[in-house]
Amino acid sequence: MTISVSGANKRYGDFAALDDVSLEIPSGSLTALLGPSGSGKSTLLRSIAGLDRLDSGTVYINGDDVTRVSPQNRDIGFVFQHYAAFKHMTVRENVAFGLKIRKRPKAEVAKKVDELLEVVGLAGFQTRYPAQLSGGQRQRMALARALAVDPKVLLLDEPFGALDAKVREDLRKWLRRLHDEVHVTTVLVTHDQQEALDVADRIAVLNKGRIEQVGSPDDLYDRPQNEFVMSFLGSVAKLNGSLVRPHDIRVGRTPDLALSSADQASAETGVLKARVHRVVHLGFEVRVELSNAATGDEFHAQITRGDAEALALSEGDEVYVRATRVPAIASADL
């Protein structure tokens, strides 16, 4: 089911939470709304759900204008960061709730609930109460409950926001797999660019109530339309006035960027001298924290372990760096 938002405006007093937002969400996609705190992500999601009323603009689900349709009648599943479960109901009853009120046959309900609990990794928790679950388990129960009724669209507002890093990562993978299986059009609000890049096939970047760019993770990461998108999608370093990604920085011992003086590398333009502050081993990669020798500006380069070993860097070393790739936005006003 496609979701389409057209000319959406929402103000709180003088403040524009949504400022003329238009967005197309293709059927079957997993789209992330990504942006800093207060950029309007939740307001946009809640407007799609019908939980917030737009001042002006239109929301379409599957081509139908649902702007004035109540949330209950939009056929959506919604999961919040802090899920409000029915405390007096067991996990099984919570997940079964939507099916029961739709009066589905008992056997079908039991089968579906068991399947979903298996999928979300809560098999064996059927008879527990929400208070007896961890935060991650509660969110998975919430997802199972939202999916139980086969919604047209699934709307997730920072569903993993309150969980620790490892659990978030697991749930992300799980959500991606689940989405590949069920293909329900899903919109995920997150302020975490890693989460968006990891899980979404499309990302809409919001800033101050406006959409800055919409595209695939690769589009946004490699071809950002502006500095905001470039900086929000990942770390950036400023080299000779251009914004570059840390893993697009080559570090060398000599101005020709040779790893060691024995290497035969050709001379390059745009080489900067830098000082090493710290070398951080991140498993597969190594982060080299540096400062520009001329300006003192700090930045970091992300290099391979092999290169780091060849360079044998230590704190205080003087090195040379250049960008191997500069995205097209490399801006004039820096």
Ligand SMILES: Nc1ncnc2c1ncn2[C@@H]1O[C@H](COP(=O)(O)OP(=O)(O)OP(=O)(O)O)[C@@H](O)[C@H]1O
């Ligand atoms: N009920 C309200 N009354 C007044 N201002 C509101 C209300 N709801 C949201 N806002 C404001 O609208 C702006 C957008 O809020 P929204 O929750 O959509 O942002 P967000 O991008 O989801 O942020 P976060 O990641 O912090 O949840 C914020 O500045 C917020 O303070």
